[in-house]
Amino acid sequence: MARWQPDAPGRLAAAALELFEERGYENTTVIEIAERAGLTKSTFFRHFPDKREVLFGGGALSDLLAEGIASAPPTAGPLDAVTGALDALGRTFFSADRREFSRRRQAVLDANTELREREALKRIGLTASMVEALGLRGVPDRTARVAAKLGALVWEIAYDQWIEADNEEDFGSLARQALAEVRTIGAVR
């Protein structure tokens, strides 16, 4: 086996997804995931702290999101900085070639309470990253927290649509539509 393993986290995630689909999350071990990916158990644990984490890609998404917020124009309001970052995610992370994997992944998550709990906690972590990135732009903490939560909501709406079986719109435009919708429904009295 080569010592350098290109995209080990991606290969481990793909192997894990296959195994979870075939025999269920509960009935799959870390050793089996590593073997399917052609890697070792110790490589697995270099990238993920436990089996639950393998479908959540570590901190990559958090980092991309924080970078996107940091690179928004100085004049952008906090919520626009967040949705601009979501738009950038649509060009990098949530690209068209990732959609099928994301759909299958979501079906596995939906079927397992442990994974859904980890997913919920991850979303809270992503919101915290957004708050931090907004803080670095000088947005007051209280405003940053509300904007980040609104951003998380826009994200969730867009993501749910993006992985729908019959949807082919790109993530960025779904996020912009979701933002418009949140603004409209939020404004109704």
Next chain:
Amino acid sequence: MARWQPDAPGRLAAAALELFEERGYENTTVIEIAERAGLTKSTFFRHFPDKREVLFGGGALSDLLAEGIASAPPTAGPLDAVTGALDALGRTFFSADRREFSRRRQAVLDANTELREREALKRIGLTASMVEALGLRGVPDRTARVAAKLGALVWEIAYDQWIEADNEEDFGSLARQALAEVRTIGAVR
């Protein structure tokens, strides 16, 4: 032991909170919780499916929220129906005499990943209840989902403030302030 046990879930939650504070969540068993509450293990499992659930009160909060949404005036918009329900929760569930318990409970949740994961999942469940209750008012599904998520956001902001050590404002007025804030920050471009 009397056969009729008034407020068994409340007594079990209070006993569990004490024990989790004293010796940690991991080091507490269901039998110990039941004993501390002067109840039996089988009474525990009549009210809660597992140890994790004891601080989450089963479905009481979901039911109150759904009732609050159902009883909003017919002319109320979806988000106002939700925040009206939160206001009602402030008079019933999140009353002043519950605040100290809620503060201690939150400190225990924050210290334990398993409990935080259950909490995150519970919030998703509460959002689903709101969507359902809005659907029964004739709100289209898509609008109901966005309004429920905005309502959950308002709730979360208000709740975080309500359990702050130095805060004495009531839950309903914190929820109204949070709604105003969400509307303002959501509208900024």
